[in-house]
Amino acid sequence: MTSYLLQRVLLMIPTFIGITLIVFLVVRLAPGDPAELRAAGGLGAAASGGISVDKRGAVDEAMAQWRAQYGLDKPLYVQYAVWLQNIFTLSFGVSFKDSQPVWGKITERIPVTLKLNLWSLLVVYLVAIPLGIYSATHQNSITDQATTLIAFVLFAVPLVWAATMALVFLCGGDFYYFFPPGGLESLDAADNWSWWRKISDHAWHLFLPVVLLSYDGFAGLSRYMRASMLEVLRQDYVQVARSKGLDEGVVVFKHVLRNSLIPQVTLLASILPGMIGGSVIIETIFSIPGLGQLGFESVLSRDYPVVLALLAVTSILTLIGILISDLLLAVVDPRIAFGRRAQ
Amino acid sequence: MATESTEGGGLWSDVWQRFKRNPVALTGFLVVCVFVFTALFADFIANDKPYYTEYKSKSYFPIFRSYLVGMKLGQWPAELVNAEFKKLEGAKSFFPPIPYRPSNINLLEPLEPPSGRHWFGTDKLGRDVMAGMVHGSRVSLSIGFVAVGIAVMIGVVLGAIAGYFGSWTDLIISRLFEVMLSIPTFFLLITIAALLPPSIFLTMFIIGATSWVGIARFTRNEFLRIRNLDYVTSAIALGGTDRKVMFKHILPNALAPVIVSVVLGIAGAILVESSLSFLGIGVPAELVTWGSILHEASTTTYAWWLAVFPGFAIFITVLAYYLVGEGLREVLDPRLRGLR
Numbered sequence: 001m002t003s004y005l006l007q008r009v010l011l012m013i014p015t016f017i018g019i020t021l022i023v024f025l026v027v028r029l030a031p032g033d034p035a036e037l038r039a040a041g042g043l044g045a046a047a048s049g050g051i052s053v054d055k056r057g058a059v060d061e062a063m064a065q066w067r068a069q070y071g072l073d074k075p076l077y078v079q080y081a082v083w084l085q086n087i088f089t090l091s092f093g094v095s096f097k098d099s100q101p102v103w104g105k106i107t108e109r110i111p112v113t114l115k116l117n118l119w120s121l122l123v124v125y126l127v128a129i130p131l132g133i134y135s136a137t138h139q140n141s142i143t144d145q146a147t148t149l150i151a152f153v154l155f156a157v158p159l160v161w162a163a164t165m166a167l168v169f170l171c172g173g174d175f176y177y178f179f180p181p182g183g184l185e186s187l188d189a190a191d192n193w194s195w196w197r198k199i200s201d202h203a204w205h206l207f208l209p210v211v212l213l214s215y216d217g218f219a220g221l222s223r224y225m226r227a228s229m230l231e232v233l234r235q236d237y238v239q240v241a242r243s244k245g246l247d248e249g250v251v252v253f254k255h256v257l258r259n260s261l262i263p264q265v266t267l268l269a270s271i272l273p274g275m276i277g278g279s280v281i282i283e284t285i286f287s288i289p290g291l292g293q294l295g296f297e298s299v300l301s302r303d304y305p306v307v308l309a310l311l312a313v314t315s316i317l318t319l320i321g322i323l324i325s326d327l328l329l330a331v332v333d334p335r336i337a338f339g340r341r342a343q
Numbered sequence: 344m345a346t347e348s349t350e351g352g353g354l355w356s357d358v359w360q361r362f363k364r365n366p367v368a369l370t371g372f373l374v375v376c377v378f379v380f381t382a383l384f385a386d387f388i389a390n391d392k393p394y395y396t397e398y399k400s401k402s403y404f405p406i407f408r409s410y411l412v413g414m415k416l417g418q419w420p421a422e423l424v425n426a427e428f429k430k431l432e433g434a435k436s437f438f439p440p441i442p443y444r445p446s447n448i449n450l451l452e453p454l455e456p457p458s459g460r461h462w463f464g465t466d467k468l469g470r471d472v473m474a475g476m477v478h479g480s481r482v483s484l485s486i487g488f489v490a491v492g493i494a495v496m497i498g499v500v501l502g503a504i505a506g507y508f509g510s511w512t513d514l515i516i517s518r519l520f521e522v523m524l525s526i527p528t529f530f531l532l533i534t535i536a537a538l539l540p541p542s543i544f545l546t547m548f549i550i551g552a553t554s555w556v557g558i559a560r561f562t563r564n565e566f567l568r569i570r571n572l573d574y575v576t577s578a579i580a581l582g583g584t585d586r587k588v589m590f591k592h593i594l595p596n597a598l599a600p601v602i603v604s605v606v607l608g609i610a611g612a613i614l615v616e617s618s619l620s621f622l623g624i625g626v627p628a629e630l631v632t633w634g635s636i637l638h639e640a641s642t643t644t645y646a647w648w649l650a651v652f653p654g655f656a657i658f659i660t661v662l663a664y665y666l667v668g669e670g671l672r673e674v675l676d677p678r679l680r681g682l683r
Contacts, residue, residue, distance in 0.1 A: 011514075011518065011521075014515075014518045015518050015521045015522050015525065018518060018519065018521075018522035019522050019525055019526055022522060022526065023526065023531075026531065026534065026535055026538075027534060027538070030535070030538030030539060031538070031539065031540070152662075152665065152669075153662065155665065156610070156658055156661040156662035156665050157658055158614050158617055158618070158654060158657045158658060158661065159618065160617060160618050160621040160634065160637055160654070161617075161637060161650070161653075161654030161655075161657060161658060162654075163641070164637050164640050164641045164650045164654060165650055165651070165654065167641055167644055167650075168640060168641075168644045168645075168646075168647050168650045169647065169650075171644070172644075173644035173645045173647070174644075174645045174647065175647070181644070272527075273524075273525070273526070273527035273528060273529075273530075274527075274529075276527040276529070276530055277527055277528065277529025277530055278529075280529065280530060280533060280622075281618060281621070281622070284622065285641055295530055295533075296533065296622065299533055299534050299537045299538070299624075300537060300624075302538070307534055310530070311526065311527070311530060311531065311534065314526075314527050314530065315525045315526045315527065316525075318524070318525040318526075318527065319521070319525040322521070322524070322525065
């Protein structure tokens with residue numbers, strides 16, 4: 001086990017370098033000079049050349065100064081090295097847009113996105129696991145066929161469509177006003193509200209975003225759960241358990257469930273990047289001030305330090321997630337740490 | 344696939360025979376065919392030019408003519424240059440079922456609900472939504488195929504090399520898989536697409552370049568399994584070069600599960616493209632796509648027709664590809680039989 005742990009952690013190092021290198025190069029090699037953009041925005045169309053020669057000189061000087069301030073004048077590999085160093089101290093510099101520290105901007109957004117995604121994870125697992133168990137133990141029943149069908153159809157529903165439909169039909173367009181069209185709390189929310197009113201107002205705002213973030217994870221997980229239950233149900237030891245007269249409930253919940261939950265552990269890590277992508281869409285549509293919205297806005301305004309930091313932080317979190325789920329897998333299934341792992 | 348006819352025509356006709364027996368998968372296949380047909384013949388389904396027109400006692404075929412003009416093989420007759428065929432005096436014209444192009448702006452009819460004139464209504468600029476959807480299918484179709492084509496090329500080659508050579512090569516390439524799995528693909532995609540100038544070709548390339556990991560891992564696992572089979576050992580013993588053994592002997596047998604992930608990948612690429620154009624990045628602003636109509640719906644929430652129809656088109660197309668993929672999985676992968 002120790003050697004497996006060591007091996008896994010050592011292998012993370014090249015992966016970490018690969019992630020940071022790709023992220024850095026993608027953002028920094030894209031055409032469009034942030035200094036030029038800033039000059040165009042701040043000093044009035046200077047970049048397009050509609051400015052007299054002597055003023056152009058002043059603009060160039062300001063741009064050079066600004067580049068030096070952010071270290072953009074150094075060669076790319078030096079910039080990469082500096083940035084890599086900063087990752088370890090969590091100092092991602094300051095935002096190009098408002099000169100606020102990047103790390104502060106990110107940490108103030110984390111709770112919102114975390115709340116959204118944790119609720120949605122909870123919904124996904126609480127609904128999908130029991131449904132998967134039921135489907136597998138009642139294979140080919142009408143409920144099983146219906147949930148399989150629904151999961152399959154849900155999987156094909158584009159998130160942007162579901163969200164737009166909810167916005168048009170449920171959020172006070174010409175149709176119903178069941179849910180608010182955006183934000184996390186009502187505009188007239190006040191501190192003197194009772195805690196119950198605060199919570200229900202919050203839940204009212206969170207309901208749609210959480211449901212929308214959950215449905216496709218739910219569709220996937222319930223199917224995985226069903227398949228993995230069915231696979232375990234076919235094993236010999238289950239037959240043995242049954243033939244020695246154990247109650248079917250004990251067989252299912254004690255013998256089968258434990259083993260078929262193993263693959264679901266790994267899913268947790270692979271769900272994370274998808275949820276970050278989903279957060280971008282949901283937070284943009286429902287104007288929720290989370291990481292997704294911050295990321296999208298920063299990309300549009302070419303706020304490189306923020307984009308770089310977000311990509312790096314989320315990738316590294318996912319990497320750690322993969323490591324943890326692999327280790328958990330190795331704990332529950334000792335064969336993995338010994339045998340050759342075939343992904 | 345180009346290799347199938349030489350390597351195993353028998354297998355593929357057998358696959359088709361069994362695929363045909365699954366009505367659900369077959370329905371999906373038919374929907375995909377309709378979708379491809381719509382994309383290929385969009386000009387003949389939604390066009391502001393007629394198929395046929397009789398003007399000043401002469402006959403013309405304006406849609407065909409516009410192709411000729413487009414290819415610089417012909418010219419418009421003098422009296423029809425920039426003609427608006429719908430307003431031609433005394434012309435007898437036979438128009439396509441949707442007599443609009445997505446670029447036809449009509450500011451007198453903004454945000455019209457569905458009616459006999461505009462079956463799916465109009466958008467803010469008075470453009471016909473159905474015409475936009477018919478032509479938008481081209482974007483979806485080409486993005487799906489080209490992006491997955493790129494992903495297959497990268498994925499199959501990397502997966503084959505990793506699975507075939509194993510040991511150190513595998514270790515290094517597997518790190519690359521891990522890198523790509525860790526970076527949130529959609530966010531990376533948004534970043535690249537937003538930083539580059541908007542272009543449909545770049546978008547195809549970016550989607551392809553970020554979505555090959557699944558295919559690569561499938562290919563790798565298949566190669567790992569097949570590499571140790573006796574026939575491969577004998578092929579190597581007989582002096583087959585690495586490249587020949589990999590692509591001529593192993594690949595055809597590894598293809599079956601890969602094809603399933605290719606079909607599912609097309610659906611994924613269509614979904615991703617619609618999200619990108621929903622967010623307004625990747626494709627040029629003036630290009631009407633299913634996602635761009637949806638985007639307008641999210642800002643003009645009283646225009647329900649802008650939300651319902653294009654989203655349903657994405658949904659049905661993606662569902663159809665999923666059905667085809669599932670059907671193929673059942674006929675191609677005997678190990679999965681009885682599992683579902």
